[in-house]
Amino acid sequence: MDKKEILKEFSSDPDRYYKVKLFADEGFTRKSCLKCKRFFWTLDSGRGLCPDDADDTYSFIGNPPTKKRFDYTQSWKEVESFFVKNGHASVSRYPVVCRWRDDLYFTIASIVDFQRIMGSKVIFEFPANPLVVPQTCLRFKDLENVGVTGRHFSSFCMIGQHSIPNSQGYWKDQCVDLDFRLLTDQFGIKKEEVVFVEDVWAGGGSFGSSLEYFVKGLELGNAVFTEFQGDLGKHTVLDQKVIDMGAGLERFAWITMGTPTAYDCCFGPITNKLFNKIGLSSDSELLRRYFTEIAKGLEKFEDLSDVRKYAIKKVGVTDDQVNRIITPLEGIYLIADHLRTLIFAISDGALPSNVGGGYNLRMILRRVIATMNRMNLKLDLDEMIDIHIDYLKETYPELNSSREDVKTILNIESGRYDESKSRMEKVASKLKGKGKPPTVDELITMYESDGITPDYLKELEVISEIPSTFYAKLSDLHQSEKKKGMEELPLDGLPETDMLFYNDDPMEFEAKVLRVFAKSVVLDKTSFYARGGGQEPDHGTIANYKVIDVNKHGGIVVHDLEGGIPNEGDIVKCKVDSLRRENITKNHTSTHILNSSSRSVLGSWIWQHSAFKEEDHARLDITHHSPLSENEIKEIEKVANSVVKQNIPVSIDYFDRGDAEQKYGFKIYQGGVVPVKSVRIVSIKDFDVEACGGTHVKKTGDIEIIKITKTKRIQDGVVRIEFVSGKTAFEYIKQKELDEAKSLEESMKKEQMQNQRDERKQKAREKIPILLEKISAYHNDGVTVFDEMQVHVKNSIKLCLTSSDQYDEFFHINFGKKLVKDDPSVTYVGVFETGPKIRIIVYSGEKASKSQNAGNIAKSMAEILGGAGGGDAKFAQGGGKDTSKKDDAINKAKSMILG
Numbered sequence: 001m002d003k004k005e006i007l008k009e010f011s012s013d014p015d016r017y018y019k020v021k022l023f024a025d026e027g028f029t030r031k032s033c034l035k036c037k038r039f040f041w042t043l044d045s046g047r048g049l050c051p052d053d054a055d056d057t058y059s060f061i062g063n064p065p066t067k068k069r070f071d072y073t074q075s076w077k078e079v080e081s082f083f084v085k086n087g088h089a090s091v092s093r094y095p096v097v098c099r100w101r102d103d104l105y106f107t108i109a110s111i112v113d114f115q116r117i118m119g120s121k122v123i124f125e126f127p128a129n130p131l132v133v134p135q136t137c138l139r140f141k142d143l144e145n146v147g148v149t150g151r152h153f154s155s156f157c158m159i160g161q162h163s164i165p166n167s168q169g170y171w172k173d174q175c176v177d178l179d180f181r182l183l184t185d186q187f188g189i190k191k192e193e194v195v196f197v198e199d200v201w202a203g204g205g206s207f208g209s210s211l212e213y214f215v216k217g218l219e220l221g222n223a224v225f226t227e228f229q230g231d232l233g234k235h236t237v238l239d240q241k242v243i244d245m246g247a248g249l250e251r252f253a254w255i256t257m258g259t260p261t262a263y264d265c266c267f268g269p270i271t272n273k274l275f276n277k278i279g280l281s282s283d284s285e286l287l288r289r290y291f292t293e294i295a296k297g298l299e300k301f302e303d304l305s306d307v308r309k310y311a312i313k314k315v316g317v318t319d320d321q322v323n324r325i326i327t328p329l330e331g332i333y334l335i336a337d338h339l340r341t342l343i344f345a346i347s348d349g350a351l352p353s354n355v356g357g358g359y360n361l362r363m364i365l366r367r368v369i370a371t372m373n374r375m376n377l378k379l380d381l382d383e384m385i386d387i388h389i390d391y392l393k394e395t396y397p398e399l400n401s402s403r404e405d406v407k408t409i410l411n412i413e414s415g416r417y418d419e420s421k422s423r424m425e426k427v428a429s430k431l432k433g434k435g436k437p438p439t440v441d442e443l444i445t446m447y448e449s450d451g452i453t454p455d456y457l458k459e460l461e462v463i464s465e466i467p468s469t470f471y472a473k474l475s476d477l478h479q480s481e482k483k484k485g486m487e488e489l490p491l492d493g494l495p496e497t498d499m500l501f502y503n504d505d506p507m508e509f510e511a512k513v514l515r516v517f518a519k520s521v522v523l524d525k526t527s528f529y530a531r532g533g534g535q536e537p538d539h540g541t542i543a544n545y546k547v548i549d550v551n552k553h554g555g556i557v558v559h560d561l562e563g564g565i566p567n568e569g570d571i572v573k574c575k576v577d578s579l580r581r582e583n584i585t586k587n588h589t590s591t592h593i594l595n596s597s598s599r600s601v602l603g604s605w606i607w608q609h610s611a612f613k614e615e616d617h618a619r620l621d622i623t624h625h626s627p628l629s630e631n632e633i634k635e636i637e638k639v640a641n642s643v644v645k646q647n648i649p650v651s652i653d654y655f656d657r658g659d660a661e662q663k664y665g666f667k668i669y670q671g672g673v674v675p676v677k678s679v680r681i682v683s684i685k686d687f688d689v690e691a692c693g694g695t696h697v698k699k700t701g702d703i704e705i706i707k708i709t710k711t712k713r714i715q716d717g718v719v720r721i722e723f724v725s726g727k728t729a730f731e732y733i734k735q736k737e738l739d740e741a742k743s744l745e746e747s748m749k750k751e752q753m754q755n756q757r758d759e760r761k762q763k764a765r766e767k768i769p770i771l772l773e774k775i776s777a778y779h780n781d782g783v784t785v786f787d788e789m790q791v792h793v794k795n796s797i798k799l800c801l802t803s804s805d806q807y808d809e810f811f812h813i814n815f816g817k818k819l820v821k822d823d824p825s826v827t828y829v830g831v832f833e834t835g836p837k838i839r840i841i842v843y844s845g846e847k848a849s850k851s852q853n854a855g856n857i858a859k860s861m862a863e864i865l866g867g868a869g870g871g872d873a874k875f876a877q878g879g880g881k882d883t884s885k886k887d888d889a890i891n892k893a894k895s896m897i898l899g
């Protein structure tokens with residue numbers, strides 16, 4: 001939809017679209033900007049230019065238009081009390097991790113809190129009407145601006161003022177009246193200072209007029225009146241008109257404080273603490289002028305570096321001042337901003353990682369660390385987190401309880417950054433050698449695969465500037481997930497299937513065949529659970545044909561059959577495989593139990609990432625930063641089994657979605673978003689409460705036992721827990737016990753044999769004197785054997801050889817040495833195995849060595865064994881690894897000595 005077209009159309013009929021009651025009552029005049037022609041409403045008769053073009057733009061810096069000064073926390077109190085006084089409910093912020101929409105990772109605007117997607121339509125669910133909410137919003141699109149422009153944040157508080165016009169809510173007149181009185185009555189801004197600019201908003205198929213309100217050139221808020229749908233000209237009025245007024249709380253604080261930047265009045269004591277560390281202050285005329293020009297420059301130039309150059313030149317900042325004051329200040333603002341964002345995100349259960357929105361969180365933490373390194377700032381992250389939370393808890397008390405978890409995660413993550421530094425350095429130096437700077441796409445790939453941030457590359461001077469499109473592109477890539485499509489079947493005209501598994505759940509039933517396809521069938525009702533929420537489908541038979549798969553297409557259940565197909569109109573007998581169902585059901589409830597057990601053992605950041613429940617095995621993937629230790633696994637199993645033992649009833653209740661969210665919070669969306677208005681809440685008392693469409697046991701005791709079989713870190717930030725329950729678990733434990741008993745028996749056998757061998761070796765040593773006597777005295781021609789030792793005598797050449805395993809190295813050395821002494825005509829060859837190797841020891845007596853060289857014998861034998869050997873004529877040793885050649889080596893020795 002072309003916004004310009006709509007604006008032209010609306011502005012051609014201002015009485016209808018823009019002229020609210022307040023303008024008439026107060027006497028506002030409508031003007032067209034002398035420069036850009038935009039229409040605006042003002043009480044100042046002398047004003048000819050719109051807020052962006054007027055000379056007073058950002059003149060509040062150093063000269064605030066209010067008598068009172070309010071920082072971030074106090075500003076919210078003022079806003080909240082004003083709206084509550086005027087009939088609004090003040091609603092607590094929603095999580096920054098957008099669990100209720102699967103097309104967004106993070107909450108990017110206050111109105112998102114109340115949007116639910118039904119099919120392709122966005123509908124609004126308000127917990128109260130009208131309402132106001134201090135919604136923390138995360139935006140990673142223009143990270144390069146953060147810390148530099150004075151007004152861009154990676155997370156900010158959007159004051160959301162929302163109303164649906166009906167008997168309770170209001171429409172344009174009252175909205176603009178309230179916003180005007182908030183500025184003038186509550187904040188004390190002069191009426192003449194407030195300017196309303198005509199604009200339009202369009203998105204998601206709907207559109208409407210809007211009025212942006214400015215004070216001294218600063219846009220404080222934008223009241224959007226979503227009213228129409230369809231294409232301009234053919235548009236119709238929405239059934240549900242909505243007021244979406246969003247204002248920046250940081251800007252409200254800033255305009256009353258008049259500090260050089262919005263950062264100076266919105267991070268509480270942390271900025272001063274950091275300033276003290278580097279011996280700076282932002283309270284100076286130079287900075288007031290510099291940031292005023294930055295603000296003006298932002299309207300003039302596309303590129304941030306040009307804005308900076310313009311301001312530096314306009315104010316006359318010297319190079320020395322840039323290096324000594326401006327750059328360090330920007331670093332400090334960045335650190336304060338990014339840490340605040342991380343605190344909100346981690347508190348709400350997100351983890352820095354290589355998965356989805358985790359990319360953005362890892363990016364900003366790495367920016368913090370790179371900035372600290374560049375500035376040579378030694379900061380205690382724990383202390384920074386404490387200071388932030390102590391300040392923020394006034395407005396967001398829930399942050400207090402996740403203090404320790406935030407510290408844990410940030411410490412692990414910064415450790416990881418340090419660990420990956422050497423790899424990052426290698427990649428960076430390679431890049432530097434190339435001489436050509438990487439493209440934006442290359443930079444994105446480098447970050448995604450190696451975690452290398454452009455800030456780091458800038459720090460190492462591989463690149464001189466971060467390309468202006470980098471963050472926007474990365475943020476787009478990781479702002480939302482793409483949804484998988486499902487195969488389309490022509491199901492038009494069919495009624496939704498009556499899903500018996502949500503009611504009586506009979507395992508045998510009769511149903512009418514409504515439609516058949518080549519291999520699948522649709523019934524009027526079914527007890528076959530359709531694949532969903534990670535639970536595998538039921539099996540069984542329909543009209544004696546095997547059911548092999550069951551899927552839900554919208555509200556219609558499609559059964560895939562094998563072996564044949566019934567006819568349309570048939571009444572068929574159906575039978576669900578109840579044993580399979582029972583096992584899958586136990587595994588499903590076990591998944592819920594293990595999920596909450598993991599959270600209680602590991603930390604609040606544990607969320608179900610995904611799950612899979614089959615008949616004989618199941619797995620649960622959880623969001624966690626590190627692999628699980630043996631102890632953690634044991635502990636999780638212990639907690640889970642104590643829940644089983646307590647035999648807690650598993651109850652299933654239906655709630656209106658909004659009520660369920662208010663009652664239980666967004667933790668119910670462990671299995672993802674629920675696209676229906678009435679949610680099925682499965683609860684195991686307070687231990688685990690989830691929105692879930694699966695089948696569950698009646699009492700936890702029905703599961704009997706849960707056994708974790710394996711855990712594995714399957715990707716950065718995700719750990720897989722594989723497990724079994726019920727009968728399968730008992731079988732698993734029994735098998736494991738059998739395996740363990742068997743391996744124990746085997747190792748005992750091994751040990752016994754080793755002991756026996758050792759004993760024989762010990763005995764062999766004791767036999768040395770007797771054997772010596774017998775062998776040295778033996779001189780008859782031919783072959784004889786004494787105690788596994790062969791003695792060959794041939795032509796007065798004598799060989800004594802053994803490869804018996806009762807003789808070890810100690811034996812051969814001692815025996816051989818003594819034997820050749822007692823009988824100088826003998827050659828002794830001892831062969832023995834040690835570990836994977838065969839070793840040889842050869843002794844030749846004084847007389848024998850003249851013709852039988854021990855060194856040559858050892859060398860030749862060792863070669864056959866694939867190794868090496870050597871020594872002198874009287875003593876040599878060697879060996880090799882090829883045990884299969886043992887006999888060949890022995891035969892070689894025999895033939896060398898005896899011929």
Ligand SMILES: [Zn+2]
Pocket residue numbers: 033034035036037038049050051052053
């Ligand atoms: Zn203008």
Ligand SMILES: [Zn+2]
Pocket residue numbers: 533588592671690691692693694
């Ligand atoms: Zn479930």
